[in-house]
Amino acid sequence: MGQIAVIGAVVFVSACGLPRSGPTRGQILDGSIEKGGSSHVVMVDDRVNRAASYSPAYGFGSDFQAAGQVGADEVRPGDVLGLSIWENVDDGLLASMGSSSTQLQQLQVDSQGYIFVPYAGRIRAAGNSPDELRRIITQKLETQTPDPQVTVTRIAGDGATVSVMGKVNGQGVFPIERPTRTLSAMLSKAGGVSIEPEVAVVTVKRGGATGKVWLRDLYSSSRNDIALRPGDIILVEEDQRSFTALGALGGQTKVPLGNEQISAIEAVAMVGGLLTALADPKGVFVLRDEPQSVARAVLGRSDVYGTQRIAYVLDLTKPDGMFMARDFTIRDGDTVYVTEAPMVQWTKTLNVILAPVNQIRTTESGF
Structure with missing residues (x-):
């Protein structure tokens, strides 16, 4: 009877719910569209990795690159x-x-x-x-x-000027002159950037159009060193891309991506890795809103429309699980979530039930 009572208590406490870092692996899987939920649950394999490898790139459109240089001697209204x-x-x-x-x-x-x-x-x-x-x-x-x-x-030359602001050593309004007709030259005129070049992003706003480029790509490719036009606004800022880490990880925080692409396995390592005593290596999830074109490629369907919620599942216990995680690219806005192992909840339940018993024994032994 004592064993039956303990089992009944375990079931009762489990049903009431115990503190945990988030949903279980099973709960996420049960939330799929196929089961009446609102997200697609996709197991990551080589095909999915290829389909999801899309990564929005910084760069200037053809309208920026096709613009010719302003004649440094051309007179303009306001000069x-x-x-x-x-x-x-x-x-x-x-x-x-x-x-x-x-x-x-x-x-x-x-x-x-x-x-x-x-x-x-x-x-x-x-x-x-x-x-x-x-x-x-x-x-x-x-x-x-x-x-x-x-x-x-x-x-x-007040009639042909650009505004330079943000993380530069000399913000201000500068005339487009013969030595400063290109983006790189104007940044030099403004004293250069005041942050680490590796994380500096340069944005140019021209009328209703906007383009941006990594500072390193500006200097490595002449195509990115666009000609400036009167009224351009140049903004230098630190890269704001990031992902969020939650669940049974060494840290739960928002993590900057930096200037390089990182994989799911690197993202886990950046926050201290999986917690050995808590994490379920079968339940590593990357939660993401995919644009329509990528969602169709990932799901292998043409009947999905608009942005889709997708929960990518990485099972690190499979023979190629670590390789799948190594090849899966993390993007800006991703949530990396690791579920707790099933045994963890069972252990928590037992601890809740046995704690009063152990306390009584400790008290009795004191007498």
């Missing part, structure tokens, strides 16, 4: 120009008495791209280089004064 005009007469149109030259400084190009030059009138400056603008002004003036000589300089 400030300086004009020097020499006249080949003693009493010129513009020159003051006793002087043959006239200095017109701080001529700002208006929002429509024009400047006003006395005796030459309203002249379109935007879109021309300083030399082209010089010729236009000369032609306008030579009908009124003999053989005028004109020079045009761009004092400030």
